[in-house]
Amino acid sequence: MAGKGAELTATTIAEVAKRAGVSPATVSYVLSGNRTISRSTQVRVRRAIEELNYTPHAGARSLRAGKTDVVALVVPFYDWSSESVLMPFVYGVVDQAREHGWKVMLVTSDGGADIDSVVRSKMVDGVILMEVRVGDERLKVIERLGIPAVALGMPLEPVNIPFVDLDFEAAGRACVQRLVACGHQHIALLASPAGTFEKKLGYAQRFWQAVAAALDETGLRFHGLPVEPTVEGTQRALEALMAEEPALTGFIVQTEAVADLLVRILQQKGKSVPDDFSLIGVAWRDAVKHLVPPLTYVNFPSVEVGRKAIELLAKEGPGILFPALVLEGATVAPPPRT
Amino acid sequence: MAGKGAELTATTIAEVAKRAGVSPATVSYVLSGNRTISRSTQVRVRRAIEELNYTPHAGARSLRAGKTDVVALVVPFYDWSSESVLMPFVYGVVDQAREHGWKVMLVTSDGGADIDSVVRSKMVDGVILMEVRVGDERLKVIERLGIPAVALGMPLEPVNIPFVDLDFEAAGRACVQRLVACGHQHIALLASPAGTFEKKLGYAQRFWQAVAAALDETGLRFHGLPVEPTVEGTQRALEALMAEEPALTGFIVQTEAVADLLVRILQQKGKSVPDDFSLIGVAWRDAVKHLVPPLTYVNFPSVEVGRKAIELLAKEGPGILFPALVLEGATVAPPPRT
DNA sequence: TTGAAAGCGCTAACAG
DNA sequence: CTGTTAGCGCTTTCAA
Numbered sequence: 001m002a003g004k005g006a007e008l009t010a011t012t013i014a015e016v017a018k019r020a021g022v023s024p025a026t027v028s029y030v031l032s033g034n035r036t037i038s039r040s041t042q043v044r045v046r047r048a049i050e051e052l053n054y055t056p057h058a059g060a061r062s063l064r065a066g067k068t069d070v071v072a073l074v075v076p077f078y079d080w081s082s083e084s085v086l087m088p089f090v091y092g093v094v095d096q097a098r099e100h101g102w103k104v105m106l107v108t109s110d111g112g113a114d115i116d117s118v119v120r121s122k123m124v125d126g127v128i129l130m131e132v133r134v135g136d137e138r139l140k141v142i143e144r145l146g147i148p149a150v151a152l153g154m155p156l157e158p159v160n161i162p163f164v165d166l167d168f169e170a171a172g173r174a175c176v177q178r179l180v181a182c183g184h185q186h187i188a189l190l191a192s193p194a195g196t197f198e199k200k201l202g203y204a205q206r207f208w209q210a211v212a213a214a215l216d217e218t219g220l221r222f223h224g225l226p227v228e229p230t231v232e233g234t235q236r237a238l239e240a241l242m243a244e245e246p247a248l249t250g251f252i253v254q255t256e257a258v259a260d261l262l263v264r265i266l267q268q269k270g271k272s273v274p275d276d277f278s279l280i281g282v283a284w285r286d287a288v289k290h291l292v293p294p295l296t297y298v299n300f301p302s303v304e305v306g307r308k309a310i311e312l313l314a315k316e317g318p319g320i321l322f323p324a325l326v327l328e329g330a331t332v333a334p335p336p337r338t
Numbered sequence: 339m340a341g342k343g344a345e346l347t348a349t350t351i352a353e354v355a356k357r358a359g360v361s362p363a364t365v366s367y368v369l370s371g372n373r374t375i376s377r378s379t380q381v382r383v384r385r386a387i388e389e390l391n392y393t394p395h396a397g398a399r400s401l402r403a404g405k406t407d408v409v410a411l412v413v414p415f416y417d418w419s420s421e422s423v424l425m426p427f428v429y430g431v432v433d434q435a436r437e438h439g440w441k442v443m444l445v446t447s448d449g450g451a452d453i454d455s456v457v458r459s460k461m462v463d464g465v466i467l468m469e470v471r472v473g474d475e476r477l478k479v480i481e482r483l484g485i486p487a488v489a490l491g492m493p494l495e496p497v498n499i500p501f502v503d504l505d506f507e508a509a510g511r512a513c514v515q516r517l518v519a520c521g522h523q524h525i526a527l528l529a530s531p532a533g534t535f536e537k538k539l540g541y542a543q544r545f546w547q548a549v550a551a552a553l554d555e556t557g558l559r560f561h562g563l564p565v566e567p568t569v570e571g572t573q574r575a576l577e578a579l580m581a582e583e584p585a586l587t588g589f590i591v592q593t594e595a596v597a598d599l600l601v602r603i604l605q606q607k608g609k610s611v612p613d614d615f616s617l618i619g620v621a622w623r624d625a626v627k628h629l630v631p632p633l634t635y636v637n638f639p640s641v642e643v644g645r646k647a648i649e650l651l652a653k654e655g656p657g658i659l660f661p662a663l664v665l666e667g668a669t670v671a672p673p674p675r676t
Numbered sequence: 677t678t679g680a681a682a683g684c685g686c687t688a689a690c691a692g
Numbered sequence: 693c694t695g696t697t698a699g700c701g702c703t704t705t706c707a708a
Binding site for chain 2: 059
């Protein structure tokens with residue numbers, strides 16, 4: 001870094017100690033609270049800290065104390081398609097970390113090399129993994145390193161680290177029920193992109209299976225297809241599904257973008273949502289704000305999920321699935337009478 | 339962190355030295371390359387490092403060397419509306435940082451308190467600021483701290499730190515020219531949300547002024563309004579603008595979401611893009627992929643802008659504006675004859 | 677209730 | 693070409 005050089009000389013604990021007329025140890029203890037300090041000393045030390053504008057050196061502290069108060073957030077940057085959906089998680093993580101006085105280091109998912117480096121060099125005390133997959137290399141890295149970790153997103157197979165996620169099973173069932181309760185008999189799932197299935201991402205498979213199971217239990221046939229969130233992708237999926245079952249009136253959509261596209265494609269065909277077709281999906285609250293008509297959807301509380309990941313890192317606990325809450329919009333209505 | 343405790347005992351440089359039969363200093367020099375080491379010693383040391391799986395302790399290193407190889411990325415999380423648009427910048431920053439062997443620490447913009455803490459505790463060597471504003475408190479913090487910094491986004495007023503951004507002046511002019519060249523005589527700007535103007539964000543004002551100036555120079559009247567990227571917001575803006583100038587046929591849009599909404603609102607009114615109305619905007623390539631019809635737009639190379647920010651931190655240099663390149667879609671056509 | 681002092685792991689003089 | 697050594701700033705025994 002072509003630096004102008006930071007502050008002339010940073011204040012050290014020794015200077016604070018001198019100024020307060022105490023030993024460095026005492027300053028340290030005032031800061032950590034690991035020892036009872038007399039009221040008067042407390043005050044003097046705190047004033048000295050204030051006056052000298054002292055901040056402990058993180059490196060020195062980590063060297064001595066063996067912890068950094070930094071957590072690594074491993075983001076799947078490789079997955080461009082789902083990128084926009086990532087930010088709220090990141091926000092939740094960063095903001096909640098602050099509550100604990102922790103910082104967040106952003107790390108890429110390149111097979112775990114970055115995780116390894118960051119952990120082994122003792123830059124972080126814990127790791128949060130996004131989009132954990134079956135046989136995920138990063139899990140092996142984590143395990144080998146023996147570092148506290150939390151998965152943001154429920155892996156498909158049980159793993160040794162706790163996780164937070166939306167209850168996609170319940171979400172799938174809720175979507176089916178909502179449509180069935182409204183009278184729909186022919187329902188199809190526009191699932192997440194094929195890539196999410198190839199990568200064996202938990203949410204893709206779980207949602208698919210839940211929808212299939214719920215339809216089955218209701219005595220209805222299952223129709224479903226992975227869909228790319230593009231115009232052509234959605235169009236193609238729609239055609240394929242309609243060909244498979246021309247009587248389709250209800251759609252379940254896993255991607256906000258596809259919900260958007262579907263409505264428009266149907267409109268272009270002169271069809272109306274929800275008069276001709278009903279639509280229900282899974283989405284983050286803030287992501288559906290711009291949809292017309294307002295989407296009826298299962299809310300994915302991304303920010304809260306991010307926060308919870310930090311909490312799990314703070315105090316170990318069991319994995320948590322957020323309940324699937326259906327928020328009413330205007331895309332679900334009874335099917336047209338024929 | 340409720341830890342299982344990391345590796346039993348981490349390897350230190352002393353152990354490596356012993357194993358290689360050299361002094362710690364030599365190991366250090368092999369690693370840093372700051373001294374010429376004989377071929378044979380090199381080999382022995384490297385093998386020892388390999389065998390012991392040694393990684394230097396970042397804290398110790400930073401304590402001694404006075405640098406961390408970490409940069410802070412200050413993200414404006416408060417601005418929910420622009421959130422989705424942030425990720426590509428973040429990616430560009432993180433990925434390019436990797437090229438330099440740097441890590442990225444995510445920091446919030448809460449008035450600069452986090453920046454202050456992270457810099458004063460010597461956790462980072464440099465700072466990248468997103469969305470710098472006039473009178474931005476963070477700038478004062480940066481200045482006071484005397485830490486190398488780069489702005490991602492050109493501030494409205496000249497400041498003491500280099501910046502990277504899209505050339506919004508050129509972008510504005512390019513949009514006008516593209517429409518005018520096509521025959522449009524009545525053009526309106528659907529600008530970024532009112533909040534971006536209140537916050538005096540550079541891109542908001544610059545784009546607005548450039549469009550106004552370009553129209554003026556062409557002898558056309560300027561019409562423009564800040565727009566919230568919601569259905570109602572866009573609808574309201576459209577109505578207001580049409581009321582102001584019913585002959586409007588060309589729209590310039592600063593937000594991808596608004597481009598999307600505008601097309602749909604027009605379609606619902608039975609109007610077609612580009613047959614009845616033409617549309618051109620500013621957007622990130624990957625964000626317009628799902629638009630129908632494909633948007634004609636000035637490309638905002640977000641990832642590259644993020645990369646460039648890191649490069650500016652690496653080797654100080656002048657601010658850089660990326661040229662405004664119009665990418666052809668299918669939303670611009672000659673106005674309808676009347 | 678407080679201090680003195682050792683040492684965390686590393687780098688960079690200084691010395692050879 | 694390589695080794696010895698003095699700390700970087702902090703926390704934490706151990707001792708008072």
